[in-house]
Amino acid sequence: MSDMQDIIESARRAAEACAGLEPRAMAKVLADAGLIGVLASEAAGGLGLPISAAAAVLAATEAQLLGFPLLESMLAARVLPEALAAEVVGGDKLVTIAWGGDASHGSVTRAHGAAGADLLLCADGAAGRCLALAGAEVTEEPDLDLERPSFRVKVAGGEPIAPAAWAALLADAQLLRAAECLGAAETSMEAAIAHISGRKQFGRVLVGMQALRFDLARHKLALESARVTLNKALVQQGDSHAALVARSTVGEAAPFIIEGAIQLHGGMGFTWDVPLHRRLRRVRNACAQLDVFGARQALMAELLA
Amino acid sequence: MPAVNANLEGEDYARASREWLLANLPDQWRLDAVDRVPPTLEESKAFEAKLAAAGLAGMTWPVAYGGHGRSMREHMLANREIGRLPVPESVNSIGKELAGPIIMAVASEEQKQRWLPNILNMSEIWCQGFSEPEAGSDLAGLRTRAVRDGKDWRITGQKIWTSGGWRAQRCLLLARTGSLEDRHKGLAMFAIKLDQPGVTVRTIKQITGVPEFCEVFYDNALVEEQDVLGGEKDGWPAAVKVLEVERATNRMYRAWRIENELRHLVRACMGDARLRDIVQESHFAQRLAAIQVDVDVLKAYVESVVEDLANGESIGGRGSLMKLHWSEAHQRLAALALELLDKAAQPPSPEIAAALRRFRAIYLYSRAATIYAGTSQIQMGIIADRILRLPRGA
Ligand SMILES: Cc1cc2nc3c(=O)[nH]c(=O)nc-3n(C[C@H](O)[C@H](O)[C@H](O)COP(=O)(O)OP(=O)(O)OC[C@H]3O[C@@H](n4cnc5c(N)ncnc54)[C@H](O)[C@@H]3O)c2cc1C
16 A cells, blocks of 8 residues: 555656656656556556556646646557557657547647647547657647647558457546546545635634535545445456446546636635636536446446346 | 607507517527627617617607606516517616616706616716715714815715726715714715726626626815706705616516526426426426515515506615615526536527527526615515514514
């Protein structure tokens, strides 16, 4: 357990050190901390740890608003051929994943950090595809995320990724994204508690107002329900029911808690300099990937079966 | 220029207003335009001046002050048409919706003639200087001081969140003439000129990325005798009454604008290969229909308020009910829009991209709706205390 604490602490520090760096420099910092290879095989220079370890790392880096596609890099380093994976793990090659679109349609979207990356993974029907980005047409798309710009990429060529490996990657990506959301929500809630604990109105510290205490109690309930279900899904990997439940709870809880934290900040919460909106923007994007609607449809299908 | 619709009434007046808007609103300014180019400040001012001259601002204001002497019912009809079209937000809404009505209620005849026409012809933009760093929800705790300087006043203190302060010439300023212990009794209202040495305006960037609200520092800034509103003692209590009504009547186009957004969302979804099916799934269909209900609830409130005002009746605390309702309804619509549009076929079509741009902006901007003009918690307190009159217990 204390090993895990060490990894989380080094993730926090590495993410902090990444602030303001160029992507290649960030890759080096994260690689040196051993973070890109958390999931990759030891043969590729990775740590070969279970997905729960990656989740803990990502919750910590998300709290720091890391501007690097770390989740994508971790998952890619697990599916890429050993030699390529080793380069990714070492921070020498930059990789990202397009979460939107399909190679068979010619272009894919929602590839965070694709400009300047070397490799791209994307969907190709039920399978995946891995291609080199050198010479590819990469255009930035408007996006909510302020730290991880999103790109559309014209795809050609590349190597296939087997359907089973690609499906596993997509499923794990949802859980890891959920872990990021939880990190964002928890930090936002802490910020809200700190803010109203230090602010007086009507001659009283705001945190003493029962209305606000009840708001926070609801946020806490949502946070812990999300955490307990996500932890279960991470431990019982491959249990699709647990994953559906986790996607559903986290996808509801994270925006609810962060929107609530903004509300508790009053006018201050609406300012650019208070980073709550940055978290909210990222979490809203993450919700597209968690797909609460799809998760609940699948849960209903289980009920009907 | 006489108002284009000056001789028309009721629905004829509404139709003429709509036709005027369709003919004069540049396509690229429309909030739903695929190739949107927002107007510059100067363009907005020129457009709004034309809008007022055409009879679509200052509807209920007396003709003597540049208004159109219309009834509240007609004000609602014109706003309905403004809401139905995606017209850009006014750059002088504080002047038209807040300062104007307060001036009408408490200012002297000379002040009315000096200020009101300039609000409608856009030569003077107003802002609202109430909130301070230490006085937000607790407005009565504000510290900015007003002290006598012969017949004039001198203002010293700091305001924050002053929307549009950077483009305003005048600020409706609330300052303390009495002691802090007097709470709301020691406050007076001033129409201070911002272009003077004692005033420093600094913009603050909002979560939308736009530097719209401001910190305003007053260092011995001058308010001439002629710019005090309603006297040292009576200005603020009178203004509070106006504000209560304003909460129920301001931006009366809102219900129709939210409906315009809802329809834009549905149209965008129906034009997308993937969303066409998803939007008709009962989960989303029910939520969209619930927003339509939200809109109609708001319309019903608005209509009831307009009726009661027309009959000279009090509207009580309805403004707080309405504010709590629409601010949260708008947030629900915005979140639903993002959930849906994120499921569009990839890469997104230009129509989906335009809808995303509009609804992302609304999603971020609507976070403010439950904060400004009295937070949701404050509205709930008002409902419990002043509408329900719940006993305090022991
Ligand atoms: C976009 C925007 C534009 C604005 N424009 C203007 C403007 O033009 N002019 C102007 O003067 N002001 C303006 N404001 C300021 C606005 O009126 C204040 O932000 C608002 O009154 C809240 O005050 P505050 O920010 O100090 O929050 P606080 O009062 O510190 O509130 C923080 C949190 O505590 C809660 N809270 C406070 N008191 C209580 C209570 N008694 N019981 C329960 N909960 C409570 C609040 O609801 C909130 O969630 C604007 C604000 C925004 C966001």
